Amino acid sequence: xxxxxxxxxxxxxxxxxxxxxxxxxxxxxxxxxxxLPHVKVARWTDGSAVAIVLEDGSAxxxxxxxxxxxxxxxxxxxxxxxxxxxxxxxxxxxxRLVDLGCEPIDHVWPNGQRSLYxxxxxxxxxxxxxxxxxxxxxx
Numbered sequence: 001x002x003x004x005x006x007x008x009x010x011x012x013x014x015x016x017x018x019x020x021x022x023x024x025x026x027x028x029x030x031x032x033x034x035x036l037p038h039v040k041v042a043r044w045t046d047g048s049a050v051a052i053v054l055e056d057g058s059a060x061x062x063x064x065x066x067x068x069x070x071x072x073x074x075x076x077x078x079x080x081x082x083x084x085x086x087x088x089x090x091x092x093x094x095x096r097l098v099d100l101g102c103e104p105i106d107h108v109w110p111n112g113q114r115s116l117y118x119x120x121x122x123x124x125x126x127x128x129x130x131x132x133x134x135x136x137x138x139x
Contacts, residue, residue: 017051019061019075022122025050028062031120035096036060036083049075082115082127090114093128 022028025048032052033041042051042059048067051059063075085093094116097104102118109115113131120126 014056015058017059017061018079018081019049019063019069019073020079020081020122020124021065021067021075021077022062023065024121025062025064027121031100032060032062034100076124078123078125080125080127082129084132085128085130087114087130090116090128090130 029041029050029052032038036052036054038052038054040053042053044050049061049063051061053059060081061075063069065077068074094104094106097116097118102120105117107115107117109131113129115130116128118126
């Protein structure tokens with residue numbers, strides 16, 4: 001299959017949700033809702049998880065440490081995940097991270113794109129990237 005070409009017979013898909021384990025659900029929810037633009041927070045009826053639903057309909061799920069989901073599924077522990085941001089919002093995200101107690105690390109890629117890296121209280125590494133994977137490639 002050629003790069004950039006979808007497999008025959010498959011429609012385009014998007015990432016719908018990603019779940020991470022957190023040691024303090026309330027703290028993690030406050031952190032993520034203060035950091036990420038979102039349209040709602042969905043809560044599990046048993047209180048063991050929340051999903052921060054982003055404007056594109058995708059969700060970052062926060063699961064209490066040790067939660068086991070359907071069919072034995074687990075939230076990730078010490079995961080790296082990245083969000084695409086607009087280049088002109090880079091400074092705003094950097095300041096949000098600082099205001100939330102993080103120590104962001106700036107990185108400039110060879111092609112001039114920039115990334116902010118930071119760790120949350122549970123050791124997950126967040127990245128905020130100015131790259132657009134469709135229109136431009138990170139070297």
